[in-house]
Amino acid sequence: MSTPPPPDATAAVPPLRRADLAEFRRRLVGLSDPGKKLDLLSQHSVREEVIDFLTILPELYQFEDRLPLWERIGKGVATACAAHRHDAADWSDTILPSLDCEGWQAALNERWSAFQMLLPTRPPEWHEAFIRAASRLGTVLPLARARHKERLAANGAAAGAAGKRRKGGGA
């Protein structure tokens, strides 16, 4: 009579999940999508465009109390991101109420108008990438705020220089 094999002390612990090459490849399929792929440069520039767009919003802000300016911008963008994922025109339109800005007031802003005219020329995947990049508020909002401050400082310096020139001219 043969003796039974000793019990395997490792049986209680699940074995490793082994895979062959085909299984490895199958798992990579979901990570590729040539149809929707943007090149790396576009990904980077989309984020830059989002930051530029966010610096337009302080110009559209109509509330008297400017203290919660970036809070309201952030909430407006978050709301728009939740509502629209495929069309940046609808998306941007949804932000305006949170700034207490009417459509006609926005239309008077040259940068806003230029942005709206740009949108129809962009492919659908750009719209999606733009909204996706804008939804990362923790990253883009501080950068937009810093850029807005730079713009204000540059405008202030330019206005100051123009003022000095005028004074100098008058003297």
Place this chain on the structure above:
Amino acid sequence: MSRPFTIYCLSTARSPVTHMAGTVGNRAQIAREPVVTELGVRPVPFLSGNALRSSMLRRPGFVWLAEACGLDHGLTKPELYFLLAGGCAYEGGGRESTQLVCELKDVCPLAGALGGTLPRQILSGSVCVDSGVLVCAENRDRLDTFLPDGVIAADLELRPADSFVGEWQYTRRGGEGELAEWADGETDLAERARRFEAWEGEKRRPESPEDTPLPGEERARDGRIKSRQMIYGGECVIAGAAFAHRITLHHPRPPEVGALLWSLRLWRQQGNTMGGMSARGHGILETVVWLDPEPDGNPAAEYVDHVTRHQDRLADWLRRQFRPDAAREAAGKGKRRGKAEEGPA
């Protein structure tokens, strides 16, 4: 020279992975490494080799080992630190004892493979755990290194890293002020439960100027009652993303191969998690492996058997390294006992 034993791993995230590295404001940022691409240097999310080494091998392997050797209640802090975190040299007069290294590899193959630092000697290990490389367009050219030959097809187009980054957000109730409010003479549990229910249903509660803020609420400047919940959040690598990583054992010996495979099995049994926020369900990975070369027999079972046979030697070895006085005393007692037994004969 023996061929290295390599474990190729492909870990697919089954929940958001939050392997964090710092914060911006109150938002956690995931760890990123700079990668040179044809379009410039880009920061790409990754899993650090250090974290993988600890999560996949050291912690599950040594916790099991301590329990299997009956050491789980008898370890001092430096011993525990040596096993679970690699230890540190805290005594002067460093030395280099090859005998010690050989003995360690024999007594504890896992420590021999991972290495560590004893009070007076650094023991280099023989296993290299690479970083987890995100399977994305930026890493396209270097994935061949971290995956078995032939997995990456020439025409494979991957999505950019940016498309695998998402966000998470949770709320935490109140703060110190709220605790003080709850503690203020409120000992009636039924009353506390009633108020808590009212607080939970704050959105349904009609608000009037006479209302007083409940615990966890405050009156804002505009007179409205607002929740005082604290929002915290951050970035994550979204579920479905995958990381390629590799474990390489140089000069492999069967017990060390078994120790690595057994630790990986224990890691899988314990949830296969990686990174922070695992208490909230983050960091669950599904890992498939490819072994190169295919080991003979069942190395994990042989390793478990090895540990069972040498469990007393590990305890003795640890005592000699970390508590030499106690070890000498124990050895002296053994000798005296031996002589006493010999005496009457």
